Amino acid sequence: MSFFFRCFPKYQPRVEPHSETKTDWPYFPFLRIPVKVKHRVFDYLSPFDLISYSLCTDYTRNMVKVYRARRKFEKDCKLFKLCFYPQFQRIVLQFEERPNTYWQFIQNYEVCDRDWNPDKKVLDSVNVPTWTPEVTKTILLGSSVANEDTPAVTFHNIYFYSDYLVSVITKFFHYICELYNHPDRLLSLDMDCHFIDKLLTFYHENEPMEYWALQSAGTISDTLLRASFDRQNATKGMFFKCKASSKFIYDMSKLENIKERLDIYHCLWIKLTDVFELKSRNIALLGTKWYSEELRLLVTKWREGWNPKWKQIVIEFNLHCLNVAHCFAEESTMIPSIRNKKLIDVNSSVKLYKFKEIQRMRGRNFEINGFHIVRNDGEVATVYSTLQSIGVFSIQCKESDRFEFEFHRALYLPRGIWN
Numbered sequence: 065m066s067f068f069f070r071c072f073p074k075y076q077p078r079v080e081p082h083s084e085t086k087t088d089w090p091y092f093p094f095l096r097i098p099v100k101v102k103h104r105v106f107d108y109l110s111p112f113d114l115i116s117y118s119l120c121t122d123y124t125r126n127m128v129k130v131y132r133a134r135r136k137f138e139k140d141c142k143l144f145k146l147c148f149y150p151q152f153q154r155i156v157l158q159f160e161e162r163p164n165t166y167w168q169f170i171q172n173y174e175v176c177d178r179d180w181n182p183d184k185k186v187l188d189s190v191n192v193p194t195w196t197p198e199v200t201k202t203i204l205l206g207s208s209v210a211n212e213d214t215p216a217v218t219f220h221n222i223y224f225y226s227d228y229l230v231s232v233i234t235k236f237f238h239y240i241c242e243l244y245n246h247p248d249r250l251l252s253l254d255m256d257c258h259f260i261d262k263l264l265t266f267y268h269e270n271e272p273m274e275y276w277a278l279q280s281a282g283t284i285s286d287t288l289l290r291a292s293f294d295r296q297n298a299t300k301g302m303f304f305k306c307k308a309s310s311k312f313i314y315d316m317s318k319l320e321n322i323k324e325r326l327d328i329y330h331c332l333w334i335k336l337t338d339v340f341e342l343k344s345r346n347i348a349l350l351g352t353k354w355y356s357e358e359l360r361l362l363v364t365k366w367r368e369g370w371n372p373k374w375k376q377i378v379i380e381f382n383l384h385c386l387n388v389a390h391c392f393a394e395e396s397t398m399i400p401s402i403r404n405k406k407l408i409d410v411n412s413s414v415k416l417y418k419f420k421e422i423q424r425m426r427g428r429n430f431e432i433n434g435f436h437i438v439r440n441d442g443e444v445a446t447v448y449s450t451l452q453s454i455g456v457f458s459i460q461c462k463e464s465d466r467f468e469f470e471f472h473r474a475l476y477l478p479r480g481i482w483n
């Protein structure tokens with residue numbers, strides 16, 4: 065980044081040059097070169113370099129915003145995450161063009177040099193001692209034989225520190241998100257933080273983020289669990305990885321603000337009747353105490369005319385291996401393709417079409433076995449499972465020209481990754 069700091073000269077007394085002498089630039093005039101050339105230079109910079117450059121002046125900030133607002137970056141950003149843990153906080157950036165790379169700002173007082181230097185201040189009380197990242201590579205699941213095909217990921221870490229105020233870290237996070245053209249944001253809270261109540265209150269009262277993730281290493285109290293559900297204000301999705309007592313009760317209809325995705329882990333407290341109240345587009349209930357009978361009841365209720373608000377539900381059953389054929393008593397017709405709608409006649413007396421197919425996601429093969437079900441009114445639903453204990457029940461779109469499948473990561477990734 066030293067190149068860019070040479071673009072802003074220090075003040076020098078004005079001296080009229082002699083007419084016969086040429087003017088020598090004491091610095092490289094980067095701000096004066098054409099916009100296309102600037103953007104070409106930006107293409108070679110890391111996310112940290114762009115952020116650092118944007119913090120020079122308001123002009124450079126707007127320059128970077130214009131650069132990142134171009135169409136080629138429209139879908140480049142993955143979720144930007146703001147995470148709070150008992151011992152540290154971090155901001156995580158990910159991009160589609162670098163799928164196995166994480167760019168992290170970490171506030172960890174055990175690692176970061178806390179000697180205050182006004183020259184290192186970047187925003188309010190946020191202090192970045194150095195913009196040279198610490199780079200590490202690791203395999204997230206270790207090097208066991210079972211996970212030897214898991215690709216290594218690269219972490220680029222920059223350590224910062226501040227006044228430890230939630231508002232300051234949040235402002236820094238929002239600054240980065242605005243710079244990158246407002247990607248979807250995820251707020252991740254560790255429920256074991258000693259200041260978790262303040263965190264829940266602060267984010268409940270401020271601008272809602274698209275996604276929330278709540279997790280805990282152990283069982284949390286019913287009071288805290290209920291407060292976390294009541295105070296979350298996610299607009300798109302929520303990931304809940306907390307263990308609750310089996311006696312915990314919550315009105316799931318209150319989660320109507322979560323429009324797209326709801327993943328709940330350790331679902332021993334979830335009842336089948338709760339499924340009827342959920343309205344998120346995609347739902348995953350992992351670690352339930354249910355058996356195949358609950359899936360059969362869901363399928364039967366839909367065949368009798370019930371239309372859920374959700375499109376798909378993924379359920380991990382309390383079984384070693386789930387067989388979805390137990391949900392049906394009638395005969396079925398085998399079809400060779402799971403997505404071809406032309407293989408199914410909704411006006412036929414045949415209402416059950418069986419399929420079996422190998423799928424591939426993220427370099428992994430997995431087999432699904434299931435059925436397309438035709439209801440008397442012509443609506444179609446799909447129920448299937450893998451060779452594990454996870455079953456999927458999805459409502460097909462009538463307007464689509466083929467059957468749609470959205471594979472949850474629990475279907476094809478090792479449990480150590482998604483659990």
